[in-house]
Amino acid sequence: MAHPGGKIRLYVSSDLYAGGGVPLNPDQAHYLFRVMRQSAGGMLTVFNGRDGAWAAEITEAGKKTGLLTAREQTAPQVSPPDLTLLFAPIKKARTDFIVEKATELGARRVQPVMTRYTNSERLRIDRLQAHAVEAAEQCGGTFVPEVREPVKLDAVLDSWDADRRLMFCDEARHAGPAQTVLDGYVPGPWAILTGPEGGFAPEEAERLRKQDYVVPVTLGPRILRADTAVAAAISVWQTVLGDWQ
Numbered sequence: 001m002a003h004p005g006g007k008i009r010l011y012v013s014s015d016l017y018a019g020g021g022v023p024l025n026p027d028q029a030h031y032l033f034r035v036m037r038q039s040a041g042g043m044l045t046v047f048n049g050r051d052g053a054w055a056a057e058i059t060e061a062g063k064k065t066g067l068l069t070a071r072e073q074t075a076p077q078v079s080p081p082d083l084t085l086l087f088a089p090i091k092k093a094r095t096d097f098i099v100e101k102a103t104e105l106g107a108r109r110v111q112p113v114m115t116r117y118t119n120s121e122r123l124r125i126d127r128l129q130a131h132a133v134e135a136a137e138q139c140g141g142t143f144v145p146e147v148r149e150p151v152k153l154d155a156v157l158d159s160w161d162a163d164r165r166l167m168f169c170d171e172a173r174h175a176g177p178a179q180t181v182l183d184g185y186v187p188g189p190w191a192i193l194t195g196p197e198g199g200f201a202p203e204e205a206e207r208l209r210k211q212d213y214v215v216p217v218t219l220g221p222r223i224l225r226a227d228t229a230v231a232a233a234i235s236v237w238q239t240v241l242g243d244w245q
């Protein structure tokens with residue numbers, strides 16, 4: 001008998017297989033039983049970023065605990081291409097937006113980078129990771145990008161793997177339009193880099209432009225806000241080299 005997964009989607013950490021138990025943590029139990037008013041016997045969709053989406057049944061519903069049982073897979077695992085988003089964090093709400101959009105548009109990992117002109121409040125990576133989970137739950141995806149601890153731009157470049165191309169969003173007019181430039185490349189390991197509200201310092205931009213693995217691009221004739229630039233950059237990369245075809 002088919003088990004339609006139900007409309008609620010929940011990211012879980014347990015392995016998923018037919019008959020496998022999925023214990024709920026207190027936050028998940030609160031969400032399911034208090035907020036969504038679910039009870040034993042209810043069905044929902046769960047995913048863990050590895051095993052695709054599964055229809056799961058609520059088999060125990062307690063006040064602060066609960067247990068689901070995975071019944072059958074409803075969608076295969078679909079992970080995004082090997083794309084890392086490197087971005088200079090900005091104000092809290094806009095940084096949240098960046099993580100959310102990177103998840104929806106399809107990045108494999110999200111790496112905040114501290115540049116010369118980065119001027120952000122302290123980053124709470126656990127909060128940002130929770131935003132990524134929420135975005136994946138809402139967009140119907142089966143993958144949650146890893147949000148990494150911030151690192152300095154210079155340190156990132158010092159240890160760069162030269163096999164990974166870096167699309168450098170460079171609002172200076174040295175670069176060509178993103179779509180045209182990317183057309184000359186093939187899919188593979190890639191990263192995208194966007195700067196803070198104040199842009200990149202001249203020495204940072206100069207260092208970037210000198211690297212063989214760096215592909216400078218422009219995103220049109222207007223200066224975009226940092227969060228808009230992230231969404232635009234991932235969109236054009238996905239269109240030319242990613243999984244939007």
Ligand code: SAM
Nearest residue numbers: 169170171194195198199218219222223224229
């Ligand atoms: N340096 C700029 C200034 O103060 O005039 C503004 C930086 S912009 C708000 C933030 C980042 O978004 C830039 O560092 C760049 O990575 C990206 N960006 C914005 N508009 C862009 C464009 N038209 N082409 C390429 N990148 C852009």
